[in-house]
Amino acid sequence: MTMLINSSPPLTNPSPDLARKPYEFFPERPKLYDSLLHKKRFCRVLAVSHTRTSNSCWKQSDLAVKDGIFVLPNWNVSSNDRTARELKLHDAILYLEYMVEKGYKPDLTQATNLVYALCQHDKAMVLLEVIAAKGGKPNLVCYNVVLIGLCKERRVDEALQLFRKLPSIRIYPNVASYNVLLRSLGSEGRWEEANRLLAEMDREGILPTTATYNILIDSLASHGRIRSAIDILEEMYSGVTLRATADSYNPIITHFCKSKKVPEVINYLNQMIDHQCDPNPGTYNAIAVLCEEGMVHEAFKILERLRAIKGHPVNDFYRNVISILCSMGNTYPAFQLLCDITLSGFTPDKFTYSYLIKGLCKEGMQNAAIEIVRILEANCYRPNVKNFSALVIGLCKCGRTDLALSVYEEMIEKGYMADEKTYSIIVEGLVYEEEKELAGLVLKELHLQKVISTDMMQWLALQYELSIAKVVHETDE
Incomplete structure (x- = not known):
């Protein structure tokens, strides 16, 4: 495989920060929220301390055991309730240890998921050792999950130590193990170590996959080593077993968008299409980078060309593009593109506005999301229940339930019929x-x-x- 490093220095072209100054709305707490909190019956309920029912004392009949394999208790809770999740994880560990001591073995899929959940707690390896000490056989999947968890926390050296330890316990790394480490080494610019790992793969007879190449391309392109990234891409076409995907091209396209090199962007998009690689959400997000570089019209022309090549209807295509951009944290570029898109014949509908509202809330621009509704009303467009629901859920998810309840109250006052989903x-x-x-x-x-x-x-x-x-x-x- 092509070496990752060449003599050229990394290219840098940082994007300027885009100022976003949303307007302030609803400075006071809404009436409905206050009334809920101050009603005597609600205060009485809130005053009752939350009593947790511990799972520390289990009944054998509570959880299934079949052929010596036992099922673990569920440790998933509401995403924001960290304390409850910690307690349930602790219960799951205690139960696993208790059952292993009695000679049972855990369901391997559940044990693997528990290991993944515990990676950030430094308990994953301890758990695997407990299972192994009692006759269980954690497999490579379990250890790969630990590698992923360590790398996710940027503890790459610890991941490498575990990786080197695996053969001593008769667990032999596979291509997925190498890919996890290559991604982290590449993201940290540790090219020499990545090269040694690639050489080791070759000696061990472990063939790289498309994912391996894509990881290398992404790492190199994101560090400005575009020539090496392109060499890796070209190498994919030199063999007969691998086939490039959109994810092989997206990092290269992103790099050229950041560099404002539109001809190169078009060139690699053409190559994608010629090699029958359909653009995916990552492609559209790469093109959105041009908007951040002040080249909104150029970004639109590229999108319009892609639409024309595939023959997609205007409304279907751009509704999908806006949905993708908003869901992946690019709501601002979506707004920047909206003017050109609308002039091309696209008519925003209730779904489009809902995508924009949710995207703004997700990115912390709650007041701008509320402003959309105000602008729509001022321009004789009557927002529907779907738009209000999008605003309510967006505000709730970003921790502004007070504003969400105020919007809900206003919605009712204006005669909108809320549906079950809104409630x-x-x-x-x-x-x-x-x-x-x-x-x-x-x-x-x-x-x-x-x-x-x-x-x-x-x-x-x-x-x-x-x-x-x-x-x-x-x-x-």
């Missing part, structure tokens, strides 16, 4: 803010008002472990 989003928003008792109470009230079905109520209660036990309504003081 469920509000409940989830309260969960995200770790107001689980309040979420449970709101959920029960919504069910009593017949705006959330029994099935939805039960699903939300189960998903987020919400209490929906009967509560006696008191007269507010």
Whole structure:
């Protein structure tokens, strides 16, 4: 395989920071949120300390055991509830140790997932050693998961030490093991070590995969070593077993977009299409880099050319592009492109606006998302329930349930008929803010008002472990 390093210095062309100054809206806490928090019955619920039911004492009948293989208790909880997750992980470890001591073996898939969940806690290797000491046989997949976890935390040297230790325990690395390390070494610019690892792969008879080449191309291009990245790409076509993909081209296209070299961008896009590599979301995000470099019109012309080559309808194509950009953190370029896209015949619909609203909230521009709704209303476009729901869920997920409830209240005042999804989003928003008792109470009230079905109520209660036990309504003081 082509050596990673050549004599040319890395190229750099940092993008200027783009100032984003959203307007301020809703400076005061909304009426509905305040009224919920200050009603006597809600305060009483919130005052009750959360009592955790520990899984430390298990009954053999609680979890399945078949042919000596046991099932681990679930450790997944609401994404924001870190304390509960820590406790459940601890319970899962205790249960695993308890069952292993009794001579049982864990389900391998579950054990692997638990190892992955524990990587950041420095407990993964201890867990594997416990399993191995009691006659279990952690396989290469388990150790690859640990390698991934260590590299994800930028503990590459520790990952290398574990990698070197594997043959001594009769676990032999495969191409996936090498790929994990190559990605991290490349991202840190440790080219000599990466080259030695590639040479070792060759000596061991481990053939590189398309993923191996793509990792190398991405690492080299992101460090400005574009000539070496192109050499790797060309080498892929010299054999008969590998086939380049869009992910092989995207890092090179991204590099040339950052360098404002539009002819080169077009050249490699043409090569992609000639080699029957369809553009994927990474391709569109690469092209969006041109917007950040002040070349919005050039980016649009490239997108329009890709659309014409594939013969996609205007509305379908650009709705998809905007969705991709917003979901991958490029909402600002999506807005920059929207003017040219609209002039080409694209008509934004409720879905397009919802993508933009969600994207802005996801990127921390909540007030700009609210401004979209204001602008739409000012221009005689009546936002629908889908647009409001997108705004509500976006605000909830970024920790602004107070604003979400204010938007919801305004929505009702203007005569919009909220649907079950909108209500469920509000409940989830309260969960995200770790107001689980309040979420449970709101959920029960919504069910009593017949705006959330029994099935939805039960699903939300189960998903987020919400209490929906009967509560006696008191007269507010």
